[in-house]
Amino acid sequence: LGETVALMCNLSVYFEIHWLKISEGRLMALMVTSLKHTGQLSVVWNYDKTHFEGFMEMQTTGLRILHVSTSDLATYYCATSYQKRLDFDKGVQLYSKCDISFIYLFWLSACLDGPSLHYQVFAAVLSFGLLGMLLAVFVVHMKTRTKDVKNDEK
Template identity: 70%
Template structure:
């Protein structure tokens, strides 16, 4: 119950306020490098495309300062790296499915802190399309956020109901045991 409520607060609500502040034109088939301006031990990479968030990678710093990839959605095309004390994400052989807005975030004291987003687009798209996508991003996330907030609320109430039912059964069982002794 706590976990589902915590997930809503930590992940879905901050997504409503994300914006892509940088547009980056890419060529299909080439390699793209994205850098993260957040310096914490654990970095999460997220892509939002068509209003849907997708976790891509989690990297962590080892005690000796080297970068370790904790989890990777696609090891053949996504690479985590460290350069000049800055972590990054390398996308190898960019395809149309890679187009979207990328964010890095760090989990700090039960709160996700996001860096500024970078939206990847191709020259084949008109110059208006990337900006329209950025403007439409919050609209897509509002619907997504509402969907997950309702889901989390229903889940929370269901778990609360289950907890109350178990508590009532426990109390009645205990009361019967006390009457028998």
């Protein structure tokens, strides 16, 4: 999150390349690129020029996502357009190194900056709670065992 990610398309660059995103069951067109006669990549259409960039590297076209946010965590496809037909490359799923549910339940800084003091305090509290629970089970077990031993002696 917050960094730039480059996705590559393994389809022929001699046709229009369409970049698509599928998130929460919705398909969204992001960009269309084509190859100029000079061999340079031309961006025909871009949904958000400040967030998406088309580029070419070693005769392969790519999509660069700038400053990745949680809304960018989705599956991306590139497709070639030739004679009213789309051929799709395999999809690429973009996900965070962090557990997304953790982001919503706790502080975002714990995910972006690595383990923060907040996270360490939270982990310590959970650890002491677990230790307390184990101690309670042990005490209950010892008390019921003592009663059973006394009942067996009678």
